[in-house]
Amino acid sequence: MLDVLASEELPAPASTDKLPPAPALQACARAAPAQTGVYLFRDAAARPLYIGKSVNLRSRIQAHLRNPDEARMLHAAQDVVWQLCAGETAALLLEADLIKRWQPEHNILLRSARSLCSLQLDQDGARLVSAREYDFASSPDLYGLFSGKTRAFAALRELLEAHALCPQLCGLEPRIHGRPCFSHQIGRCRGACAGVESSAEHQARLRAALHDMRLLVWPFEGPILISEGDAAWRQHQVVDKWCWLGWIDEGARPAPPLAQCLEHKKSRRAGFDADIYRILLKPLLSGKLDIRAAPPDWRTQLAHPAPAAAAPRPRKEKAHEASRAG
Template sequence: MAIADPTVVAHKIDSTSLAALPRTSGVYIFKGEGTLPLYIGKSVDIRSRVMSHLRAPDEASMVAQTRRIDFIETAGDIGALLLESRMIKEQSPLFNQRLRRIKTLCAIRVNQTAQGVVPEIVDSKSVHLGSTPELYGLFSSAHSANAKLKDLAQQHLLCLSVLGLEKTSQRGCFGWQIKTCLGACVGKEDRHTHDQRLLSALVDSQVEVWPFGGPVDLVEERDGWVQRHRVNNWCYLGTQCSKAGPARMLKAHPQHDFDLDSYKILVKPIMLKKVKVEAVEP
C-alpha cells in the first residue's frame, strides 16, 4: 500500500490527473469545479513543480479548490514561457497575478545637444519600440519613467536640473543644496563627466533593438519533436508544431508592434544566442 506524503497539503485532486503529470517542460493548469482555471504555471519539470505547490502551506486555499490538474507539454522552456504568458492573459486565472497588455509604453531616450546629454520621456505612440536605438527602460507611464530618473539621480549624484526634472536656478538644483548633486547645474562639475555617469547608470536598462530584418523562428527540439516559435520585433506570433503537421501555425494573439512580456522572455536567449534561430522565407 502506498504511503501518503506527509508534506503534501490535504486535497481532493483527481489522482489520475496527478499520476499523468510528466517530468518534462510545459504548462500546467489547476482546475476547480468551474470552467475557468484557478492557476496556470510553467516548468521544465511539470510534475516536480506541481508537487511543490501541493507542499506549500501558503497555497492551501488554491489546492483545496483544485479538482484536477491538466498540462500541455512543450519542446522547450521558451515555448512554455510564451504559452504560459498567452494563457494567463486570455483566461485570467483566479490565483495568478493579472497580466495586462499595456497599450502605451514609455521609455527614456537620451538626446545629444550642444549643452550635453538630455534625457526625454517618449512613448510607443511616438517611437517604434524594438527598432529605435538609445532607449532605456520600459515603463507603464511617464510618471514611472520620471520616478526612475529621480532614483538614478539620487543613487549616482546626478543633477535634477540637468535631467530636466527641476527648473534651473542660480542657486543650483535642490540636490546641490543638500549635497546629493555634484554641481553640474552651477558649473562645479564638468558636464561631460556628469553625462557619462548618467549613461553608465542607464546602460543596464537599455532596450535592445530587434536584431533581425523581419520575423524569425526560434527552434526548440526534444526527442525528435520540433516547435518553431515565430517572433517579430519582440512580438510572439505563434508556434508551428511538428505534431500538429508541418503547415499549421498555432496562432498566439493578433500581431502588435511590440509586446513587453514577449520581450522579457526572449531578449536574453536571443541576444546571448542561446536559442536556434531560423529566417522565415518571404
C-alpha cells in the same frame, strides 16, 4: 489525446486552510506527463485560476498539491490541463502569453502592464516615453522598462543620487535660469545646472549611469524562428520585434494543442512585449538558441494564431512635454 480529468461535485468545507487536494486533482497530477509544458488549474467554468510552466509537469503539479499556501486556489480548482512544449523556451513564451490574456486570479507576475514606459535620452536629458506612442523594438536610446510614470521617475531619482547627477538636466525638476538645483546646493549635484560642469560632461555621465538599463533594438531584419525539439517533433516559435507571434509544428506532435485555452478570453495587440524581451534577451545574446529567419509564408503554418497587428499610436509632442517631471 490531451488528458483532462474533471472533478466530481464536492460540498464546500467550512475552512480550506488544511483541506487536502480533491481526488480529481490528485488524479490529474498522476496522469500528467513528466515532460516540459504549460499547465492550468481551472475552476468549474473552465476559467484558469493559475497558469505555470515546468520541465516536468507531473512533478510541478504534485508540488502545488502539497503546498498549504495554495489551499484557496486548490479548493476552487476542478481540474488541471496542460499543453506539451518541445522545450523550455516554448513553455516560457506560452506561459507568459496565456497569463496576459487570461489574467488568472492567482498569477501575480507576468500580467501585462497597463502603461509600459521607458526613459529616452535626448539633448535636453532624460524624458519619459510610452510604449503606446513609441515602438520600443526599434527606438534607440531607450533605458529601462517601467510599469508606470511613478516607478520610472523613482528609478531615475535613485540613479541621480547615486551618481551626483542634476535633477534639472534630467527632467525631474524645472529649469530656472540662473538658479542651480537644490541638490547642487547641498552637495549632491556636480553643478551642470550652475555651469560648474558642462552639459556634454553631464550627458556623458548620465548615459554611462544608464548603460546597464539600455534596451536592445530588435537585432534582426524581420521575424525569426526559435527551434526546439527532436527528430520526432520540433517546435518553431515565431518572434518579431520582441513579440511572440505563435508556433509552427514540425513532425508528429505528441498531443493536440489545448484548443479550449488557446481560444483566449482576451486578445492582445501585437507589439513590443516586455515579458518576451526579458525571457529572450540573455539567451539570444549568449547564442544558446537555435534561430533562423522565418520563411515568407510563416503565417500560414502557425499552429497557434498570432495576435492582431497594431502599430504604435502617433507621437504627440505635448504629451512628451507633459511627461517631464515638473
